[in-house]
Amino acid sequence: MRGLWFEEFEVGAHYKHSMTRTITEMDNVMFTSLTMNIAPIHLDAEYCKGTVHGQRVLNSLFTVALIGAFHVPELTMGTTLGNLGYDSVKFPNPVFHGDTLRAETTIVDKRESKTRDDSGIVWFEHIGLNQRDEVVVKMTRVGLMMRRPADSEGAA
Template sequence: MEHMHRYYENFVIGEVIEHKSSKTIFESDNNLFSLLTMNHHPVHTNIDYASKQQHGKILVVGTLVFSLAVGITVPDISEKAIANLLYENVIHHAPVFIGDTIYVKTTILDKRESVNKEDRGVVYVESIVYNQDGKEVLSFRRKVLIKKKEAE
């Protein structure tokens, strides 16, 4: 089933979506994100400092991994969203390094129609982010307010 541009009615509780997009994280991605978000911790920006820390190399900023994962899910989850209502349980399971490639799969946990407006509903999902070795590196849940097909 093509998941692009899914309306509220198209979400099935229990369904697992393996998102088609993936992203290799380059040094430039990490540097730019660090600058844009004012996260200047040397473990993300200083090779000498990072080499003397626990992992021995530069760590990718965790919120960059989170932001990329959300972006990867957009075509399948929130292309028809009115709003993201909630992000919760953001868990960093393992470090992400420069050169790692991230992949995401999402499970539809629940859905309910809006109490106030008939043209929308709330979809509750959990996304798992894993690297090129299949190791889980991040997970999070979110609630998305999504248009119903008949509303278009």
């Protein structure tokens, strides 16, 4: 399985990724602990009873990492040279333990690299949704994608 070469990306193409993932308490505690984010909104159930959400909220960077990975098998496996940045990241709704997330990706733009002849730049819009179809993250990511190697012409 491989991702798409730069030439294969089409602006406006939309992908509904088949992968889904139910968020567990362990996901939140481990990620939050590994990244040393000790905010009680992620870890302290008693504290959170007094917040607007009434319960612990998933660490938002875990949401970015998870939703940002769902596209890999279809779009970038073995064909990416890395992220160049995120133009925007928004969290319209919180994620809680027990939510099941899925993702969709739209190709927003692309252009040839001005400094490299082996790659091009692609703008991806990744949207993460929960089991109620509420958007939990919307982000625009910029990736450096490999051009099709000359020896792979015509190969799928």
